[in-house]
Structures are given as C-alpha cells and as structure tokens.
Amino acid sequence: MGPSVGLVLLFYFIPVILTFLIAFTDMGRTLIWRFIGLDNFARLFGVGSRDPLIPRILLNTIVYTLGALPLTIVGGLLIAVLSMRMRPSAGLFFRSVFFIPRAIPPVVWGFLWAWSFEGTRYGLFNAILAALGLPTVQWLIRYPMIIVILANGFLGISLAMLVFSAAIATIPQELTRAAEVDGASEGQVIRYVILPMLKWPILTMTAWHLMSFLNSYVYIMLITGGGPYYATEVWSLYAYHAAFTQYRYGYGASLVVLLVVVNVVLFLIILKAFGMQRMLTRGKIEV
Template sequence: MLFFRRWGLPFVMLGPFTLLIAIFFFVPVILITILAFTNMDSSMQWTFNGLANFKRLFHDPNLLEILNHTLVYVFFTLFINVVFALILAIITTYFIQKESVSLFIRTVWMLPRMSPPVVYVLLWLWFLDSSSYGVLNSIRSLMHLEPKAWLTTHPMLVVILANGIIGASYGMIIFSSAIKSIPQDLYQAAKVDGASIWSIIGEIIIPSLRWPIMFVTMWQLLSLLTSYEYILLLTKGGPLHESEVLSLYSFHNAFQNFEFGYGSAVALVLVVIALMFSFILWKVFGMNKMVKNSRVD
C-alpha cells in the first residue's frame, strides 16, 4: 500500500510514455540484434547463422568506401548544423534587435523543416536540374557556361548542403531561445567596460550556450548517423555508391535486396558506432565533470 501511494501517481503519469518508448525504441533494437545473427531473407524464414553476417560485412568490398562517405557526410553536415545554426541564432537575436524581423527570418528558415521531405527535395532537384532549365544552370548560362549535372558530379556535396541547411533550423531555434535567456545586464555591463562585439560573443554568448551546443551536437550526430531519407530521395546513394552512407546501405540490403539478416547486421554496427561517438562527445564536452559538479552543488 505504501509503495502504491509513493509510486502510483508517477507510474500513471509516466507509464504510457514508458510503454511507447519500449515499443518503438527498445523492442526494435532487440529485434535488430536478433535478426543480425540470422539469415532471414524474402522467404521470411530464418535460422541462426552466428557471426556469418558480420564476417561478410567486414569482407564487403564496399565497406571502407561507405564508411568514408559516412564520416565525411556526418562531419561536414554536423558542422553546418551546429556552426551555421549558431550564426543564424546570434544574428537573429543579438544583431537584429527588432523581434518582428528576427521572427520572420527564423520562420522562413523553418519552412523546409515544416514541409514534407519530398517537397524539399523537389526544390533541390529543380535547383540542380542538369538541363539548362535548372536554376543553377540558368545562372551558368548567363555566364556562357555549359550546363552541369550536379547530382552525378558532386553527389556528396549536394547531400551535405541539403541536409545541413534544413538541419540548421533545429539548432537555430534551440540557440535562439538560449541566447534570449541571457540577462541583458551582462551585455550592458560589457559595453560599459568597452567590450567589443566579438568579445561579447566570445566571452558571454558562447560560454552561456555550452549545454545547448552539447545537446544539439549530440542530437544531430545521432540523427545524421541513422537518417537517410534525403539521400535516398536525392541520389539514392549513387552514382556507384558515391553518396551511400551506412544507414542507407542497411536499408538497401534489407528492403531492396531483401537480405534482412545482413541489413540488420549493418544496422547493429551502426548502433555501436553511434554509441562510440556519443561517448567521445561526452568526454569532449566534459559532461562527467559537469554532472559531478551539479551533484556537489
């Protein structure tokens, strides 16, 4: 009875949410882990085959190329997601003092995220159309340059820009909210002391955003490692695996080649990579020291 009085309300309030997390997060991970050690294919019949899928993966001739593409894609897209988002947030909160103008800019930048991915990708396809009717090639024609097939000549660059621009909107909102929470007295005191704009940004704004920067970096990192929809819609991983990343490779093996066991093995390796990167970022941001200090306080 005492247990119910103490934990009854938290259980009722958190129970449905915990159940959803278990169904949509933990159960899929368990299923993927099990399937990774099977030979399940289109017949939907499977038997355990031990480490055969992982042996095949590490002998896959495309693995090193795909891993390299994954690292390049994640690093440069994450850089845009965080740094460009921070620049947008500072511009729309510190440099532009009029709230209506800054709100308009942030709203316009959020439009791609609020629109369906297919619509967003169609805009990129129109912009990069290989014919002379594409926006970028139309500009090139004004300079008497030949049309260029951007999606086939620079597929990874296109993928990074498309994902980086839309991903920056998320960090922009987080950073903008954090900057607005900084007391105005700090800015005024710094100006009275003769601090320059760059000193205010470097010594007041950036240090105040340590937690938001950590959160956005880790969130976007995990999202980039596991997401592939924009790559699939833009380039399908081509041409010849030139824009293929590990998450898309898992999708292609599982749902295009119907090798569910092998696709699950690729996905499980991706989970391990995500955990490794999360641990590295945990150390880089000094989260263990911050947790200890918060406990002491």
C-alpha cells in the first residue's frame, strides 16, 4: 500500500499542484520562480497582451476532437460488428490488421504515416501515384488535419473495436437466434439486438476517447509537428511546445491548468453518469 500511495502522490499529486504553481510564474529557461499573478491567464483569455494564436489553437482542438471521436466510435462499431458476423478466421484477420496501430510503438506508427504521406515521390502513396503516372500530392501540406485525424482515429479504432468485439462475444447466441427465428434479417439483428446491447461499451469508449483526444499530442508531434504553420497545433501540443521548445514553462503550465480543469469537469460528468459506488465492494473477512 505504502509505496503505491507514495509513488502516485509523488508523480501525480505533486505534479498537479506543481503545475498550478508554475502556472502563476513566468518561469523560463533560467528556472527562476517569480510569481506574476494571473498574467499568463490574462494572456490566454485575450486581456492585455493577448496570444494571437489561441483562437486558432482552440479551433484546431475542436476540429481534431470532433473529427477523431466519431471516426473512432463508428469505425470501431463497424469493424467489430462486421468482423464478428464473419467466418472466425476472417474476423480475426481483420481485427489483427486494425489492432496493429496499438501493438507497434507510437514512433513507428508516426514514422509509417510520415513516410506514407511524404510529399516527395519517396513517400509511399506518392510513389504509387507516380508509378501510375499520376501527379504527386503534398499530403502533409494540403491535408494535414485530415491525416492527423485519420492517424489518431485509427489508433482509437484499434481499442474501440476490441472492446466492442468482446462485448458482442458475450451476447448469448440464443438471443440472435431467437431474433432470426422471429424473422429478423441480418441487418435487423444488428439494429435491434446487437447495437442496443452495446450501449454501455459505446458510452464508455466515447467518454474514454473524448478525454484521450483532448489530451493526446504525441502522434501529431511525430507526424506533422503541429505544422504546417500551426495547422495541426492542438491545445496540449501547444502547451508542450511553449514549455519545451520555447522554454516558457510558466505559460505552458497555465495552458495545462485549463486543460486539467476541462478534464476534471468532463470526468466528474462521466463518473456521475456511470455511478461509481458499484465499483467499491466491501471486504468480507475482518481479521
């Protein structure tokens, strides 16, 4: 018990507090603590010397999240439902193909996308286009946001699809058979039997990925680096860049603080919806 609490406190609790403290300083490359009150937040909210990039970053974050989230859920459902209604070996093959993004390291997944959509003819898809005699496309410059959404969305799909498949596997076979006897077509079985029984997994995965997409920036960093010219810079990546490339730790921390606040609010809403009490069971031996 002790070490667990200790480590969690050390690397979770203290960092949260530290983040809040740093957010009120103008900590820079020199690592000197100097409190400047609400200046960082004033800058964020456009009071006084405002940060002209903020509206852009905000819009990017919304577009990115609203793009990747439905892709993950709908895509995950589609793959799970279809692969579970196939021959088992074929279903397993497709699930393996879509699980690979999560099985390989992020850097490799990033490399795959960066290479596949490389703008010169050395990139995979451009090489194919060139081989077919078609003009090459500057993918990462013309469609950066779409590529970032796809790369992250299919990462989400790999988890969602597994969770949904597992849930479908627990639906008793009698149920789908009963529906078929009752005269339901393949599509109707999915619509009236399978999907309603996936309600909880769908809600869980939506909540999980909503938070995940709001906070994830590693893949964007690896594929586009936030560019070209802030086209794919989302809030969390902007915070990272502020701190670790521009060495404005104080400003970066204030960006994170806002994100933490949004997270906690979202999380409380989710917990309320799911009911936490049932997860806590009592001990049954009192010695």
